[in-house]
Amino acid sequence: MKSASPRPKTFPLSRSSSGGMPIVTTSFVLAAKPGPMLDNYASLIHSGRVHVALHDGTIHGILIVIPEADAMLLDNVAVAPAAQRLGIGRRLLEFAENTASKAGFSHIKLYTNEAMTENLSLYQRIGYTETHHAEENDLRRIYVVKVLPERPCSP
Template identity: 55%
Template sequence: MLRPATPNDVAAIEAIVEAAYSPYIERIGRKPGPMLEDYGRRVEGGGVHVLDNDGQIQGFIILQDTDSALLLDNLAVAPQAQGLGLGRVLMDFAERQAIDAGYSAIRLYTNEAMTENLALYTRRGYVETHRAEEQGLRRVYMGKPL
């Protein structure tokens, strides 16, 4: 069900990004960071995994190695598949990947206007570490010890 993304998955990833992040445009006042990514390049670079259900991509996650922790760079679930626990599956996968890679922590960031995400990550044990404005986006950085 969860596998590394291939170039054939890029269109599905882009469609999920469009559907999942478009509702935030009005709240943020511009496109969120994930809508500005080059997913073809990200897939080529590795670290992108998709949730594949019988050939239908229902979600994806992008993980990135850093010096001190695994970065959960992006996670999205197709709107029609939300509420099925797939976000939890992806977050559990990220935390297992971090542990398997020898990290003692996992980090992520989200836009401060994405209050639903902040609440979700807090429930999962993530703690805010700092806030920053980058490329005109107000981000909240969070971490979780593993």
């Protein structure tokens, strides 16, 4: 049986600042698929769309959420290779869903490359439903959406 790495208890999530842009772009964009490499991270960070998972001062994961007219778009979620299998990705997804819900959205949507079958399986397991396939920027994508639970009204 493979021994598991010790799991840190928490990975605080916070908004990235412009000072973190070189770290975000170096750590994740260069290791990512072509789609995310085309994003304007300076603009996304400046507009408060980029959130990071930190542990001991190191960025282990990033999340980009963008409000759209019909739903919150989970534009990008990435976990550093050395930090995978520690629950960071799932925590980032939960954070995105909570952010969407708090912003008043009833749905969150995302897309993934058709080749990322492991990601698609995870999304389906946690409640996302496939809506359609499309080819954009020479990438074959699968679009999924999740209906978020209703937030209780405040008394």
